[in-house]
Amino acid sequence: MNGWISALFGLIGVTLGAALTYLREYVTQQKREKKDAAYLAVVVAGALDRFSAECVRVVADDGLSRGQRDESGFLSAQVKTPTFQPEPLGVDWKSVPADLMYPILDLPYRIEMANRKIHDTAEYQAEPPDYDEFFEDRQFEYAVLGLDASAFGTARCRLEIGTRGSDVSNLGSTVSHRNGEQKDPRYG
Numbered sequence: 001m002n003g004w005i006s007a008l009f010g011l012i013g014v015t016l017g018a019a020l021t022y023l024r025e026y027v028t029q030q031k032r033e034k035k036d037a038a039y040l041a042v043v044v045a046g047a048l049d050r051f052s053a054e055c056v057r058v059v060a061d062d063g064l065s066r067g068q069r070d071e072s073g074f075l076s077a078q079v080k081t082p083t084f085q086p087e088p089l090g091v092d093w094k095s096v097p098a099d100l101m102y103p104i105l106d107l108p109y110r111i112e113m114a115n116r117k118i119h120d121t122a123e124y125q126a127e128p129p130d131y132d133e134f135f136e137d138r139q140f141e142y143a144v145l146g147l148d149a150s151a152f153g154t155a156r157c158r159l160e161i162g163t164r165g166s167d168v169s170n171l172g173s174t175v176s177h178r179n180g181e182q183k184d185p186r187y188g
Contacts, residue, residue, distance in 0.1 A: 033095070040091045044104065047089055048153035051107075054082030055146025059139045063131065074129045077138070081115060084108055084149070104152050107145070114141035 063075025070076050084107045086093070093101055118138045126134035 036092065037095060040095060043089050043091050044086075044096075045153035047084065047086070048104070048149045051082055051084045052146040052150040052153070054079075055142040055149070058082065058142040059146070061135070061138070063135055069129070072129075075131055075135070077135075081111075081138075081142070084111060100152065103148070107149060107152075110145060110148075114145060117141060 057079045058081060061077055061079040063069075063077065065076075065078050086105055086107070093105065096104070118134065118141055121137040122131065122134040126132065
């Protein structure tokens with residue numbers, strides 16, 4: 001009988017030890033994931049904020065260099081169009097909620113589509129010396145991209161900080177086009 005009691009206490013001890021080890025590992029993993037999520041939020045939000053700031057520069061570009069037209073009397077873009085590349089940020093994208101990950105990872109494609117539209121406007125519609133249609137499209141497209149990037153960054157931080165109102169399901173939604181029609185900026 002004494003052997004059974006010893007065996008029972010031994011089994012309880014082993015089970016309790018395994019449970020405590022599992023609990024310790026679980027708590028450690030949760031702490032690590034929280035730190036990783038906070039790091040991800042800072043890195044991604046910072047990159048999106050930088051992109052948004054560059055978009056503001058594009059929107060403010062009126063084609064004048066120090067208040068002057070170029071040598072030919074034309075307006076020309078003075079600010080380089082910004083890019084956003086999420087892959088080199090060095091974060092684990094699998095830890096980002098899908099409803100936020102998609103709009104962020106889709107941003108380079110949206111930039112490409114905006115640049116194509118701007119290029120087509122410049123080639124087929126805009127006329128010298130002012131190229132009004134080119135500047136209007138360029139300013140509008142980068143305003144939308146900059147606002148969306150800013151919203152993505154803000155939503156990412158809210159998700160990580162845990163504040164309410166972090167629903168990101170409507171990010172990148174339809175916005176008003178400059179002539180009043182509804183337009184989804186993701187699809188030109």
